[in-house]
Amino acid sequence: MARKPFTVSSEWINYAHGPGAESGHPIATELCEMTDFRNQIKLTKPEHVREVLSVAELYSSDSSVQDDERLWFRLYPNKLIKRARAWLR
16 A cells, blocks of 8 residues: 655745755755745655655754744644654654
8 A cells, every 4th residue: 555645845845955955965955846836745755754854853953943933943843753753654
């Protein structure tokens, strides 16, 4: 049975993976290229979901998040971590 695609906000991908894409990280680049003109992207490759999980874990433990940053960007990584771990099982 095929699993459902993992959905993630395009805005999050651009925010969290954009720096990696700019520095030439191949999976970050692939993820950012998928976001054109979409609110959400659907991931089907485990390596993409693992990358999203890895970066979300970095952001969730980052104590340097500024108070003036949008609350959504501070809470969304925790949601992604839970969903990505479940999807990868």
